[in-house]
Amino acid sequence: MGSLAYREDPEEEKNSEFTWEVQANNRSYNNQFKEKVFLCWQRKKYKRNVIHTAKYNVFSFLPLNLYEQFHRMSNLYFLLIIILQGIPEISTLPWFTLFAPLVGLLTIRATRDLVDDIGRHRSDRNINNRPCQILMGKSFLWRKWKNLCVGDVVCLHKDSIVPADLVLLASTEPSSLCYVETADIDGETNLKFRQAPTITHHELTSIRKMASFQGKVVCEEPNSRMHHFVGCLEWKGKKYPLDSGNILLRGCKIRNTDTCYGLVIYAGFDTKIMKNCGKIHLKRTKIDHLMNRLVVLIFLSMVVISAVLTLGFRYKVREFKAKHHYVSAQHVRSEATQTFFIFWGFLVLLSVMVPMAMFILAEFIHLGNSIFINWDERMYYEPQDLPAKARSTSLNDLLGQVEYIFSDKTGTLTQNVMTFKKCCINGVIYGSEEEDTLLKEDPYLWNKFADGKLHFRNAELLQAVRANQDRRVREFWRVLAICHTVMVQEKNNQLLYQAASPDEEALVTAARNFGYVFLARTQNSITVMELGEERVYQVLAMMDFNSVRKRMSVLVRNPEGSIYLYTKGADTVIYERLQKKGLMERTTEEALASFAEQTLRTLCVACKEVDEDMYEEWRQRHQEASILLQNRAHALHQVYEEMEQNLQLLGATAIEDRLQDGVLDTIKCLKQGNIKVWVLTGDKQETAVNIGFACQLLSENMIILEEKEIVRILEVYWESNNSLQGGKKGHLKKQLPLQVKMALVINGEFLDQLLLSLRKEPRALVQNVSLDEEEPWQEPGEERADFLQARRLSLMWRVLGIQLWNTGLAPQDKGYKALESAEVRRERAFVELASRCQAVICCRVTPKQKALIVALVKKYQDVVTLAIGDGANDVSMIKTADIGVGLAGQEGMQAVQNSDYVLAQFCFLRRLLLVHGRWSYMRVCKFLRYFIYKTLASMMVQIWFAFYSGFTAQPLYEGWFLALFNLLYTTLPVLYIGLFEQDVSAERSLELPELYMAGQKDELFNYWVFLQAIAHGTATSLVNFFMTLWISRDSAGPVSFSDYQSFAVIVALSGLLSITMEIILITKYWTVLSVLAIFFSLGFYGVMTWLTQSIWLFKVSPKTFPFLYADLSVLSQPPILLVILLNVSLNTLPVLAFRIIYQALQKPGPKEEEEKTTSEEIITVEPIPHVLREARTRRSSYAFSHREGYADLITQGTILRRSPGVNSDMLVDHTRPPDELPSSMEDSSWYPRKMSFLGRNRRQHQGKVSSEDVQPASEEKLPKRQERSLSYEPWPYTPESLPPTKETPLSAEESQMTSSESQMLPSSQLSLKSQSAHLQEKTSLWKIRKLSWKNWPYTWQKEPGPPKEGTVPVSNSNLTALMETPPPTARGSSTSEQPVEVEPSPVERQPSPMEWLPGPSKGQTPPDLAGLPPSPEEQQ
Amino acid sequence: MKRISQDCQSGLPDNCAVKQQQLPAYRLQLSANKILSGFFATGVFCLGVGVILLLSAKTIKEVEINYTEKCANCAKLRENAANFDKECNCSIPFFLPETMKGNVYMYYKLYGFYQNLYRYILSRSNSQLVGTDVKDVRNCAPFKTSHNGIPIAPCGAIANSMFNDTIILSYNLNSSIHIKVPMIRSGITWWTDKYVKFQNPSFQNLSSAFAGTTKPPNWPKPVYELDEEDPGNNGFINDDFIVWMRTAAFPTFKKLYRRLHRIEHFTEGLPAGSYSFNITYNFPVNRFRGEKAVVLSTLTWSGGSSLFLGLAYVVTGAVTWLAFFSMLAVHLRLKERKTFFLQQ
DSSP states (O other): OHHHHHHHOHHHHHHTSSOEEEETTOHHHHHTOEEEEETTEEEESSOOSOOOOOSOOTTTHHHHHHHHHTTSHHHHHHHHHHHHHHSTTTOOSOHHHHHHHHHHHHHHHHHHHHHHHHHHHHHHHHHHTOEEEEEETTEEEEEEGGGOOTTOEEEEETTOBOOSEEEEEEESSGGGEEEEEOHHHHOOOSEEEEEOOHHHHHHOOSHHHHHTOOOEEEEOOOOSOTTBOEEEEEETTEEEEEEGGGEEOTTOEEESOSEEEEEEEEOGGGSHHHHTTTOOOOOOOHHHHHHHHHHHHHHHHHHHHHHHHHHHHHHHHHHHHHHOHHHHTTOOSOHHHHHHHHHHHHHHHHGGGSOOHHHHHHHHHHHHHHHHHHHOGGGOBTTTTBOOEESOSSOGGGGGSEEEEEEOSTTTTEEEEEEEEEEEETTEEEEOOOHHHHHHOOTTTTOTTOOTTOOOOOHHHHHHHHHTOOHHHHHHHHHHHHSSOOEEEEETTEEEEEOSSHHHHHHHHHHHHTTEEEEEEETTEEEEEETTEEEEEEEEEEEOOOTTTOEEEEEEEOTTSOEEEEEEEOHHHHHHTBSOOOHHHHHHHHHHHHHHHTTOEEEEEEEEEEOHHHHHHHHHHHHHHHTOSSSHHHHHHHHHHHHSOSBEEEEEEEEEEEEOTTHHHHHHHHHHTTOEEEEEOSSOHHHHHHHHHHTTSSOTTSEEEOHHHHHHHHHHHHHHHHHTTTSOSOHHHHHSOTTOOEEEEEEHHHHHHHTHHHHHSOGGGSOOOOGGGOOTTOOOHHHHHHHHHHHHHHHHHHHHHHHHHHTTOHHHHHHHHHHSOHHHHHHHHHHHHHHTSSEEEEESOOHHHHHHHHHHHHHHSOOEEEEEEOSGGGHHHHHHSSEEEEEOOSSOSHHHHTOSEEESSTTHHHIIIIIIIHHHHHHHHHHHHHHHHHHHHHHTHHHHHHHHTTTSOOOSSOHHHHHHIIIIITHHHHHHHHHHOOSSOHHHHHHOGGGGHHHHTTOSSSHHHHHHHHHHHHHHHHIIIIIHHHHHHHOOGGGOOOBHHHHHHHHHHHHHHHHHHHHHHHOOEEOHHHHHHHHHHHHHHHHHHHHHTSHHHHHHOTTTOOOTTHHHHHHTSHHHHHHHHHHHHHHHHHHHHHHHHHHHHHSOOHHHHHHHHHHHHHHHOOOOGGGHHHHHHHHTOBSOOSOOOSHHHHHHTGGGOOOSSOHHHHHHHHHOOOTTOTTHHHHHHHHHHHHHHHTTTOOOBGGGOOHHHHHHHHHHHHHHHHHHSOOOSOSSOOGGGSOOOOOSOOOHHHHHHHTTOOOOOOHHHHHHHHHTSOHHHHHHHHHHHHHHHHTOHHHHHHTTSOOOOSOOOSOHHHHHHHHTSOSGGGGGOOOOOOSOTTOOOOOSOOOOGGGGSOOSHHHHHHHHHHTOOOOHHHHO | OHHHHHHTSOOOOOOOTTTTTOOOOEEOOOOHHHHHHHHHHHHHHHHHHHHHHHHHHHTOOEEEEEOTTTTHHHHHHHHSGGGGGSOOEEEEEEEEOSOEESOEEEEEEEESOOTTOHHHHHOOOHHHHTTSOTTOOTTOTTSSBOTTSOBBSSOSHHHHTOOOOEEEEEEESSSSOEEEOOEEOSSOSOHHIIIIIOOOOSOSSHHHHTTTOBOOTTOSSOGGGSOSSOGGGOGGGOHHHHHHHSOBSSSSEEEEEEEEOOOGGGSSEEOSEEEEEEEEOOOOOGGGTOEEEEEEEEOOTTOSOTHHHHHHHHHHHHHHHHHHHHHHHHHHHTTTSSOOTTOO
16 A cells, blocks of 8 residues: 555655666766756756755855745745835835834844854764765775765764665675664664675675776665665666565764675765755644634734724815815815825834734744743653753743643653563462562572562562472472463573563562573473472473464473473453362452452463373374464464363462553543543454553443443444534433443444544545655645645634534534534544543554544544653654654654654653643743733834824824834833743742643633723723823923824833733742843833933934933823823723632632542442443463564574674664564564575565565565475465555566565564555465465474483583474575675684574575575566 | 864764753742732722822913904914915903912914924924025025025924914903013923024124025014014024924914013912914915914923823722732632633
């Protein structure tokens, strides 16, 4: 599907043509390529390796920056007004009045941009000047990155950063492997390897040869597909394929490889990483939207007011012209012309009322609040040295309005650390002892293999174990030590366990500490040190865990020769298979219940002894089943089932899936704040529910609705909706018991059925941008723009619909609803239902579904959503939600890189939302309300004055006052409010999460508040104007202030003081800064007034500074001070009194609130019949929730070998794929094997690998297997068992390749992709896998082989010897020759203790060594 | 990000009050008592000031005589612009029942004359008026130059439309003896206007200072002959001129014209008795249906007749008290909840 999407895009199509030719060491050849830029102007096609991320240079800064700034509507409007102002006929304000603020604002912004850009220049320079070795002539010389050209050969060393996209030519590692870390590119911290084409690996063995290398690479045009590359190398008349496994991308780091050589194919901006840059997804806040709307509203009302005033002028102008002799001479033009001009004049005059400065101040406030988040040391996480970080600086106030949190589970709520908490052996419960004993001494000192990680201490148990008396205790630990798929490696004389799931590791580690040390494993043996005695168990069969079986068994022959079956699994399945159910079983059952109550993950441990005869019989059936062609999995299942009967229960373990610190408090707190927390996890239902209980999202008194109930409720809703269509909403409420707490638990498949319309919906609702992630619903650029448009439209309709609904226009509403499709209605019903639930847990969801759920809620509820997660699988959700929070965890940085906020721990979310978010919201709201008030209060007098000045658009205020009012006189206090205001302290915010609800309801700023602000502002302006007017009529004498200038001064000062008074009253948090802010802004008024009214400036320009000493003369009169005092108190007191009374009457006391909440709770806590159902479900919260183990790999032996050097890192790659990806293990398990076969022929096609692509690949491997081993299966497999093959038409060349093609993928990437596959496909994939490996002769041939007797020490020689007989690929293995002469690195494969560790490289090495690479064509 | 934190040793943010938003702060917590007492006190203050202002305003005596209609014939004459050079006088007798004690000020008051029209208000040349450049008439449209191109001084619409009635108050001791009440024409302007904003060009001789300019079209005399009695009151620093040039904010305005020279009979102020205004009627108002009046008024410390200011204060005080009482009521009603004011 993904590939389909690409193919549809014509541009991508074009880019995948092979038109990009690069010849090595031939700059002149490469320079001959030109591309047309504009008309006939051409430039070199291949860019240099210089990058300029900086926007400006010295010359372009001013024009470009200005151009950019005037792209903003507000500035453009300002500019227009200034231009209008420049027309003498229209001009009503002095030129500087509008000019000064605009210049001020532009300067501030430009300064910010400049500072940013200087930073970018600096980093550009740093990057461009990084050193690298380029082959110049005959030797490698140190040059700078910027000197690099396409076609150059570069030499890279360990830990150096790849300067451009290179084709790997050779490296000092065997078979020219090269390990890279791609953390800077995709955030994955694990190592990946790249390999040079065999031909270059063999040929380019010296610098001399490299210098004469004339190969030509033909490949695609530069594109942004990170994991996709197709090209070929033409050299000496032959063509060799290249794929992304041969490519080193710019930005990677070379690891564990001494030296490698590469040919530059894309440089500078052509590199994939640069092609991927610059896609910034802009999110805006609710208030932002509101603000824009309000400003438009204000602007429109200004136009209306101007029009009305113009009408007034129209009426007056005739009179002036005819009768007022003193002005008639000025009315030269016709009345109509003058009226026309005066309209614009008014527009200019009133433009001061459109609060333009608000935007830039808001920007600063956002910035400031973001910085506060970065600065908060209480969101600093010491263990990782990570402070919180606001990556987006414009979403702060949205943080105060969040209503839905969508949280990932693993790594977000939980630490993904499993700790062995309790166990029950033989009916006796052993819990961990108190903390203080922990400190005393390490009880495991006697055991040299003990691992300090285990915090479980129990002296009693330890004694029992060491006494070695009780057989059951012994067997219990044996099971834990043997029955697992953990891999072990030795590092610095320490055993290191690598497990598929952390649960397993916890169990094995516990066994290790109690003296049952798992030492080593081979394909068919397990070595365990049992209380100092080393024993080797021969593994006869491994029956791996899967989600259906919910158990895992190992059939072993112990050193004494008897056969045992060791089983561990979910209590439900184990109890079904017990031999007897006696007292011990019942006490264990009780123990399990109590463990489950403590939300521990439980696991039952059982064993049985198997007769030799029975085994022999079973073995045959097992073998038969394992070579079945059809239904093999089922058959195997049956066989396993037969074996796993009549078990003897040994005990149970309890593992704690450790929640992150403070998760409980945080969730509780957030819930108090009316924030709904939804958990979206890829985990299975039981685990998710278990964690739900652990987090107290779920509680025993909740009705937990599952699929069936939901369907039923929705159906009822649906029917009633149909019959009552167009009627009142909210039938749902009637059907559901009102006072009952509910929770939803749903899984991915159900969602798939539900979210039908959303899938069809313009995908823009779901914002997942990065192209390489390959979600099927992801469209390339242009189309996306369309979708955005569509979304905007649909949003508009929605707003319209809501408005209509609000205004009570029922018919329209009905019509609107009727338009909805059935799907939409069902979704709406679902969201309505879900939003009424206390908790929603979605399990088994894919990343795409995560995003869809978020989009669903966003679509049907007008709420702010926040998504929090730490892994790559959360990226789409993070991008879709209004706010994305990334946890900087261990799962790589991908979530972080796509998030708006970065936290180190989930619990910081509480502070982020309840403190920073709430403050930001409150600040922004206060700021907006006050700013609007302030603007209107001071500027509306202009309108009133127009009525007295014959509607001639005479400004009331002095030009300078107007110019500086928003810039200096009133800015600081309002900025203070926006940056520092705290209505309540941080502590109280956290104590009273209820306060948060104000933000969710938009209480602090909405249309109503806006109206209040307008009314208040109007009142203030009326008082200021008319009080002064009426008093001035009475005044007389030399102190009369009926003249224009005095009047202006008094009104201006009254206004200024009134609004300052207002801010004094609304500031709740008084600090030195606020005092300074007010002091300075009034001080500015004093100083600037004094300056602009001084004689010096008057002398300089009498026209510009006409208010000579006006303030001084006016204010030296005491009666005038009385007037100002009167104005200010009239403006302040009644409003203050009103506010106080209103608040007092409005707000119920805190006591009352408390009563309310408690009473509610009393009602809700009702015993509900449904609850009983719970106990059982919860019991089965067994461990091993994640995925299957390595059983296949182990039995095949594939995993047990690797090349030296990189083991531990590589191991991470395969043992820890991103969490919650149920299918990832399947992928990674066949991955190395495939490589072993096809390492040479592989065509990496990750760009379009999707689940569909994967399977054909595995299908295609089969014929080769047939070749290599005596095959049992007729080719081909029944195609029915496979999902549809390639849907996409392939280009000729590609289709040629597909037959031999196999995808080799780093597991995590693949798993990402395969997540999107439907479960059905997964299972089929699973089948194939089972089929394929059973098919493999080596595996089963080994199995019946003679058991290795005695001990197998953890030493190299033995193991390497063992490994020396590797699976098929090794047949031609020989030692590698050193590819490059310069490097005297070890030639032979050095056996190392790590060699037998899982990893792909083993599989890959041999074919190269063998040197028998038939090209794909030949092979066919 | 990791790299950054490595560079700076630690990502731990600074622990300073500003960065942690923990500045020592005073939270404005208004208790009921504070607010109530505050309101009460403010009410008392406003009422007090209001009462004082009202009392002082009561002592003010004011006489306003509208002479638009009383000099109907002159008004008619002025309606025709052709008669601009014909003199027209009219005398308006009136009776002052009570003595006007203290300083008495005489104003002229215009109704419906828009001194605040946008074009009008701009039509002046400050640089000319400050004496730096007499010929600077840039902003004076449409009265920049005379027909033959000579710059007008003072230029502009404001100056051109200067109020030019002469009002002489005479005290009729009896039917035969009319004493001209002595009036001072100085001290009626802002000090800064008279001594800073308006300056004559620095020449020995005023007429030569204004050489090369011409009088505004409506003026009968050039600017340096405005005051025939006091040669120091001529040119741009003529008090009447300065008063006129300080444009009024509203179409109805009064401007100070003269003040009583307290000598002889008038040391106490204007004694009660019959008076008459002798008005040389020059300023036409009929065409725009304006009115002219002459006002005699005393002053108090608060200036003019501040009746409205006093009233406003009383009303404000009353409103404040009203607010106070209503808050008290609310407070008493909700007394069980101790602090409800402005508390979160």
